[in-house]
Amino acid sequence: MKGLNLTLKIWRQKGPDDPGHFETYTLNDVPPDISFLEMLDLLNEKLTLEGKEPVAFDNDCREGICGSCGALVNGVAHGPLKNTTLCQLHMRHFKDGDTIVIEPFRARPFKVIKDLIVDRGAFDEIIKAGGYISVNTGQAPEANSIPVSPKDAELAMDAAICVGCGACVAACPNASPMLFVGAKISHLASLPQGKIEAKRRTLNMLKRMDELGFGNCSNHRECEAQCPKGISITNIAKFNREFFKASLFSHET
Amino acid sequence: MVLDSKVPGGPLESKWERHKDELKLVSPANKRKFEIIVVGTGLAGASASATLAELGYNVKTFCIQDSPRRAHSIAAQGGINAAKNYPGDGDSIFRLFYDTIKGGDFRAREANVYRLAQVSNNIIDQCVAQGVPFAREYGGYLANRSFGGALVSRTFYAKGQTGQQLLLGAYSSMMRQVNAGRISLFTRREMMDLVLVGGKARGVVVRNLVNGKLESHSAHAVVLATGGYGNVYFLSTNGMNSNVSAIWNAYKKGAFFANPCFTQIHPTCIPVHGRYQSKLTLMSESLRNDGRVWVPKSPGDRRPADEIPEKDRDYFLERKYPTYGNLTPRDVASRNIKQVCDEGRGVGSTGYAVYLDFRDAIKRDGIETIEKKYGNLFDMYEKITGQNAYKTPMMIYPAVHYTMGGLWVDYNLMSTIPGLFVLGEANFSDHGANRLGASALMQGLADGYFIIPYTIGGYFAGTSLEDINNTHPAFEDSKRQVDQRIERLLSIRGHKTVDEFHRELGKILWDSCGISRNEMGLLKARDEILALRDRFWDDLLIPGRKEDLNQSLEKAIRVADFFDFSLLMIEDALHRKESCGCHYREEYQTEEGEPKRNDEEYAYVSAWEYQGDDSPPTLHKESLIFEFVELTERSYK
Numbered sequence: 001m002k003g004l005n006l007t008l009k010i011w012r013q014k015g016p017d018d019p020g021h022f023e024t025y026t027l028n029d030v031p032p033d034i035s036f037l038e039m040l041d042l043l044n045e046k047l048t049l050e051g052k053e054p055v056a057f058d059n060d061c062r063e064g065i066c067g068s069c070g071a072l073v074n075g076v077a078h079g080p081l082k083n084t085t086l087c088q089l090h091m092r093h094f095k096d097g098d099t100i101v102i103e104p105f106r107a108r109p110f111k112v113i114k115d116l117i118v119d120r121g122a123f124d125e126i127i128k129a130g131g132y133i134s135v136n137t138g139q140a141p142e143a144n145s146i147p148v149s150p151k152d153a154e155l156a157m158d159a160a161i162c163v164g165c166g167a168c169v170a171a172c173p174n175a176s177p178m179l180f181v182g183a184k185i186s187h188l189a190s191l192p193q194g195k196i197e198a199k200r201r202t203l204n205m206l207k208r209m210d211e212l213g214f215g216n217c218s219n220h221r222e223c224e225a226q227c228p229k230g231i232s233i234t235n236i237a238k239f240n241r242e243f244f245k246a247s248l249f250s251h252e253t
Numbered sequence: 254m255v256l257d258s259k260v261p262g263g264p265l266e267s268k269w270e271r272h273k274d275e276l277k278l279v280s281p282a283n284k285r286k287f288e289i290i291v292v293g294t295g296l297a298g299a300s301a302s303a304t305l306a307e308l309g310y311n312v313k314t315f316c317i318q319d320s321p322r323r324a325h326s327i328a329a330q331g332g333i334n335a336a337k338n339y340p341g342d343g344d345s346i347f348r349l350f351y352d353t354i355k356g357g358d359f360r361a362r363e364a365n366v367y368r369l370a371q372v373s374n375n376i377i378d379q380c381v382a383q384g385v386p387f388a389r390e391y392g393g394y395l396a397n398r399s400f401g402g403a404l405v406s407r408t409f410y411a412k413g414q415t416g417q418q419l420l421l422g423a424y425s426s427m428m429r430q431v432n433a434g435r436i437s438l439f440t441r442r443e444m445m446d447l448v449l450v451g452g453k454a455r456g457v458v459v460r461n462l463v464n465g466k467l468e469s470h471s472a473h474a475v476v477l478a479t480g481g482y483g484n485v486y487f488l489s490t491n492g493m494n495s496n497v498s499a500i501w502n503a504y505k506k507g508a509f510f511a512n513p514c515f516t517q518i519h520p521t522c523i524p525v526h527g528r529y530q531s532k533l534t535l536m537s538e539s540l541r542n543d544g545r546v547w548v549p550k551s552p553g554d555r556r557p558a559d560e561i562p563e564k565d566r567d568y569f570l571e572r573k574y575p576t577y578g579n580l581t582p583r584d585v586a587s588r589n590i591k592q593v594c595d596e597g598r599g600v601g602s603t604g605y606a607v608y609l610d611f612r613d614a615i616k617r618d619g620i621e622t623i624e625k626k627y628g629n630l631f632d633m634y635e636k637i638t639g640q641n642a643y644k645t646p647m648m649i650y651p652a653v654h655y656t657m658g659g660l661w662v663d664y665n666l667m668s669t670i671p672g673l674f675v676l677g678e679a680n681f682s683d684h685g686a687n688r689l690g691a692s693a694l695m696q697g698l699a700d701g702y703f704i705i706p707y708t709i710g711g712y713f714a715g716t717s718l719e720d721i722n723n724t725h726p727a728f729e730d731s732k733r734q735v736d737q738r739i740e741r742l743l744s745i746r747g748h749k750t751v752d753e754f755h756r757e758l759g760k761i762l763w764d765s766c767g768i769s770r771n772e773m774g775l776l777k778a779r780d781e782i783l784a785l786r787d788r789f790w791d792d793l794l795i796p797g798r799k800e801d802l803n804q805s806l807e808k809a810i811r812v813a814d815f816f817d818f819s820l821l822m823i824e825d826a827l828h829r830k831e832s833c834g835c836h837y838r839e840e841y842q843t844e845e846g847e848p849k850r851n852d853e854e855y856a857y858v859s860a861w862e863y864q865g866d867d868s869p870p871t872l873h874k875e876s877l878i879f880e881f882v883e884l885t886e887r888s889y890k
Binding site for chain 1: 318319324386393416426431493526532750752801
């Protein structure tokens with residue numbers, strides 16, 4: 001297959017205090033079968049040999065599951081292919097002669113560390129506030145003692161597949177993490193094991209989300225459109241129901 | 254030094270219970286006085302951190318990623334084994350134990366493997382309680398499927414993302430303890446050295462990957478859960494950041510390295526596409542439940558798959574292994590796939606691929622059933638290859654996937670350095686010379702949730718530890734040495750990138766210490782690696798500075814360790830003059846081409862002791878004594 005000749009406009013930023021700027025690079029003869037990150041590897045090999053600093057970007061599994069990678073590609077989180085992380089996007093989806101603009105996920109709570117790398121520690125903070133079922137090791141009853149309907153298990157699974165990449169925040173005009181938060185709330189509240197502390201969990205996670213400076217949801221649905229795992233916005237609706245229940249009936253603060 | 258495995262006496266079934274009863278306890282008030290460092294946040298590290306913190310210890314946990322949730326356990330697809338026997342198909346703790354020890358070709362420690370099978374059931378209970386959304390039957394009870402190397406259905410799964418769901422369970426338990434103030438979490442930190450005081454593991458030096466600063470952290474014990482070293486081959490199914498450095502540093506401080514040449518090559522991965530390939534992607538072994546593996550009967554048959562009639566196809570696994578068929582263990586399947594490709598019967602553009610065909614399963618069960626079972630895997634296959642596997646057969650080829658070797662540990666999971674514990678893939682303990690599918694997740698969680706929490710208490714209760722902190726001179730010494738090595742790497746200023754060297758190293762190992770090995774090839778590889786290592790230290794080019802986020806430097810530090818480590822792998826592969834499990838020495842095979850074990854001379858764990866950079870390591874042997882199973886020829890026919 002013929003290689004692609006590409007123009008890349010990439011955001012370069014030395015550190016959090018550097019204002020940052022776009023640099024333009026040309027990369028020729030890119031094999032269409034390689035992944036987007038392999039294309040960046042190729043660019044980085046070239047830059048290194050030219051005595052320049054390579055572009056820093058987070059990545060690890062390159063199988064679409066660890067949630068490390070992510071960037072805005074032509075303004076869209078993870079690029080043009082729906083339900084696909086950046087590492088699973090392949091160059092066959094681009095054309096010879098294309099110009100590709102690559103920049104980091106932008107959101108106030110995600111500070112840029114370097115180039116395309118952002119700090120998504122705020123997501124860990126939200127989980128820390130309540131994204132779990134409080135059970136110590138050894139306390140668990142026999143696994144089959146609590147049946148779960150396959151429908152509920154599937155609902156939980158469809159929400160639990162969130163990889164925590166931050167695309168929802170980057171895609172949202174308000175930088176709202178509601179899809180991320182809603183998915184976790186919904187995953188746990190769909191299961192009998194998770195229902196018991198649902199109210200407390202919902203209120204605590206929401207409170208932490210506000211403290212961290214994230215915006216709220218105003219139904220733009222960009223998160224759903226750009227989520228690489230296809231997580232449905234119905235999880236936000238489920239969150240709202242849980243929140244409603246929690247604020248009406250909870251005595252906990 | 255005599256290796257003491259510390260396996261308790263008595264009948265196999267009661268060893269662990271008895272050991273737990275005999276272990277000394279630390280009182281709740283005293284637990285607060287102990288600090289434990291855990292390096293790595295995969296299944297083993299996260300589950301250990303959570304459980305140790307729940308018990309009241311002060312835990313400091315480190316990971317190289319930006320979040321502990323990204324450790325590579327997350328990528329495990331297929332499932333986790335347990336001996337629940339829910340399907341009533343004859344499973345039991347003994348059978349899971351037996352399958353695992355036989356699957357490992359009788360090169361693992363009986364008592365450890367039995368304990369693993371015992372706690373497997375607790376793991377499922379724990380994960381369900383955490384909210385892991387395992388697959389369910391219509392009645393609401395847990396579903397199971399079968400996996401390679403077993404004749405029962407004992408694998409629990411959450412679609413093709415079991416590792417992700419189990420890790421998120423362990424991660425959330427861990428974050429609950431971070432919230433409770435019992436765990437201090439350090440992300441984007443890479444362990445550079447293990448620090449010993451008075452011969453005991455007392456801390457680590459880590460590099461802050463954001464600003465390049467070296468940091469010292471002290472503790473009363475150190476737990477390494479840093480995963481496997483498959484990336485020594487450059488191409489593997491491991492995450493890009495997986496590496497050997499943490500356990501290699503520990504080895505250089507006196508921890509013995511066991512069975513370093515035991516590498517699992519997974520049969521069902523997406524074939525290599527070309528020179529710029531950065532990693533390989535696994536297609537879950539569960540696909541072999543319904544997919545049939547075949548190649549054309551005659552070499553050079555280039556017809557498209559759908560034009561090759563039944564009579565011209567060779568379903569070689571079904572033909573050679575009628576009992577297990579497509580579900581033979583990974584080492585057997587990989588070896589056979591390589592063999593048919595070497596015969597010129599491989600398919601695809603490179604000839605290094607075989608078909609994994611769902612045509613018959615789709616005909617039998619309907620496309621919807623297949624989609625439900627494997628939809629996400631088919632989608633992933635299409636994303637990577639651009640091909641629709643519902644219409645044309647998948648193409649697969651073996652790839653490096655898991656390393657059974659690792660730091661030697663005793664029954665308490667403690668290495669030869671007192672106070673240094675090693676969990677999960679980083680240790681050697683449970684899988685012998687070959688790991689069965691769906692047992693890595695089981696081992697990681699067994700070690701973290703159910704074993705270390707007991708055994709580390711026994712260590713604390715029976716040891717006196719000096720009162721030190723990170724101002725102890727040992728930390729400064731270690732930092733200085735680490736810094737010198739980093740300086741040395743940066744000062745080379747040569748002409749080749751670290752990836753170029755790594756790719757070359759990987760190719761040498763894959764060709765000579767991969768699916769099959771022979772003495773001549775290994776000796777040649779050793780010379781080639783020595784020469785390449787010299788070139789690496791002479792001509793490496795690392796851009797940027799050390800006081801910065803510098804991914805090229807991170808890689809260079811890891812690859813420098815891979816070079817040193819690869820020589821130990823070769824040494825181990827050379828010395829083991831038998832074939833067992835993944836270690837297929839061409840000189841030692843049966844008439845039918847199956848691996849030929851030599852139990853008289855090699856029924857032992859090789860444990861290597863570091864003797865300095867310029868001296869050969871010393872080999873120690875832990876004899877494997879099988880009291881409860883009979884060593885048999887491992888047949889899957």
